[in-house]
Amino acid sequence: MASLALAPRMRERFSGSLSHTFDSLRVRDYRLLFQGNAVTSVGFWMQQAALGWLVLDLTNSPFYLGLASFARQFPMMVVSPFGGVLADRVDRRRLMVITQVVQLVLCLVLSALVFSHLVNIWHILAISVLFGCATSVYVPARQAAIPGIVGRERLGNALAIYSMSLNARRILGPSLAGVMMGWSGVGGCLALQSVGYLWATVNTFQISAVEQGHGTRSGAQGVLQNITDGLRFCMRTRPIFIQLLIAAVPSILAYSYTQFLPAFARDVYGIGPGGLGVLMASMGLGALLGSIWIAARKRIERKSLVTLVCAFGFGLSLCGFAAAPWLPLALCFLALAGATSSIYTTLNGTIIQELAPDEYRGRVASVYMMTWGMMPLGAVPAGAIAEVWGAPAAVFLGGAVCALFTGAMLFTGARSSGRVPVPA
Numbered sequence: 001m002a003s004l005a006l007a008p009r010m011r012e013r014f015s016g017s018l019s020h021t022f023d024s025l026r027v028r029d030y031r032l033l034f035q036g037n038a039v040t041s042v043g044f045w046m047q048q049a050a051l052g053w054l055v056l057d058l059t060n061s062p063f064y065l066g067l068a069s070f071a072r073q074f075p076m077m078v079v080s081p082f083g084g085v086l087a088d089r090v091d092r093r094r095l096m097v098i099t100q101v102v103q104l105v106l107c108l109v110l111s112a113l114v115f116s117h118l119v120n121i122w123h124i125l126a127i128s129v130l131f132g133c134a135t136s137v138y139v140p141a142r143q144a145a146i147p148g149i150v151g152r153e154r155l156g157n158a159l160a161i162y163s164m165s166l167n168a169r170r171i172l173g174p175s176l177a178g179v180m181m182g183w184s185g186v187g188g189c190l191a192l193q194s195v196g197y198l199w200a201t202v203n204t205f206q207i208s209a210v211e212q213g214h215g216t217r218s219g220a221q222g223v224l225q226n227i228t229d230g231l232r233f234c235m236r237t238r239p240i241f242i243q244l245l246i247a248a249v250p251s252i253l254a255y256s257y258t259q260f261l262p263a264f265a266r267d268v269y270g271i272g273p274g275g276l277g278v279l280m281a282s283m284g285l286g287a288l289l290g291s292i293w294i295a296a297r298k299r300i301e302r303k304s305l306v307t308l309v310c311a312f313g314f315g316l317s318l319c320g321f322a323a324a325p326w327l328p329l330a331l332c333f334l335a336l337a338g339a340t341s342s343i344y345t346t347l348n349g350t351i352i353q354e355l356a357p358d359e360y361r362g363r364v365a366s367v368y369m370m371t372w373g374m375m376p377l378g379a380v381p382a383g384a385i386a387e388v389w390g391a392p393a394a395v396f397l398g399g400a401v402c403a404l405f406t407g408a409m410l411f412t413g414a415r416s417s418g419r420v421p422v423p424a
Contacts, residue, residue, distance in 0.1 A: 022295075024158035029149045029207045033142070036200030037162065040100075042176065043107070043193030045284075049177035049276055050189040051124060052262040054114070058121050062263050062391055066383020069259040071125040073375040075132035083137035084366025085226040087144040088359070096145070096204050099138035104197035106131050111190035136369065143365035147353065149207070159350050160295035177277060230363025240364065243304070243352050246409065247345075248371035250311055254402035255372075256379035256394075257318055257337075258283075263391040269327050282331040286338030294346050303347045310344035311406040318399025322392040 024030050055068050086095055110127050113119040150158045180189045234240050258280075265276035290310075300306060317337035324330035349368065356364035378398065386394040 024154045032203045036203035039196035040200045043196040046177040046189045050186040062386035063383040065259045066379040069379040071128035079136035080366040080369040081227045083140040084363035087141040087362030092141045092145045095141040099134045100201045102134040107194035114187035140366040144362040250402045252378040254398040256382045260391040282334045283338040286335030287342035290339035290342035307347045310340040313340040315399045315403030322396035
């Protein structure tokens, strides 16, 4: 009888938790933004798998896998500060539409080059740079727009929902890429990605609640002054600076591991393009579970501590993946790396967004994006290590140094920065 009495209570608790998990999707404009990002993210992960395989097929060189990552990520360091200034000064919706159209055109051009058999590694590198430039303007505008669309009370949930859906696409995208490469090749993957950008552009046109860039201060200064002002704000605001540091160092040291998955699929496990999709889907499944865990919680105490613990676990998981002697164990470590990475990055981004005042939101988002743009600083050296000692050595070394850094942060008290009160 007691168990029967508890059953309605458990159902009510589960229903409430489920309702909270998708709370931000009740906002119409966020649903439109979410849907557009959903289809483009599926295409992005298809592109990651397809281009990785294409680069390896064209060059037979792990070094070029690292160089392709450098070409895509490096613009984030250079262009994203300008994107942040634009996000604080102009119509954010228009900015998102323009950059989505640019990405659509780039996908079509690269797809045409692949279908016509004219593509070479320099085309891929050049288009990757341009794609990175467009992304470096789009992301600060999108990140700056989200708090105005959902409100601060739903901000954490909106970012967790985005992370959850992104990680679901990390499963779907590579799996779909494996099917598409078997049916229509890399060109088909890229053509399908262009359809996603068309859909996202149409959705963005329909959003009505995106704010014009805040802050008359920004408009009164020159662009370079705006950038300097934003950087100075991030450096002087210690809680934000600590979180940016926690984002930057693992990005440089460890996140290039995704670029070496084609080498693991072909050279370590001999499982081909379909197996590459399995590796990436395993990573995405773990990341999905991690983001669901975050989205289902109304409040997470000591966010910064949880962030550091998960970043430490991410580094150790990469070491386990690189050293795994057989495929099933490697898939388990990849899933664990995905879960810890998802929790760490979502909480890290949430803390930064919560601490950023409205007039600096675009520029803080751009500096946060710059931390991910630092990934090439590690990707090229990692590619060189992989060229000499193999992809497992490069991934193991990156994971080990990431774990050492975040472990040191845990024991030096940097985690306390997450307890700083959030501005109203």
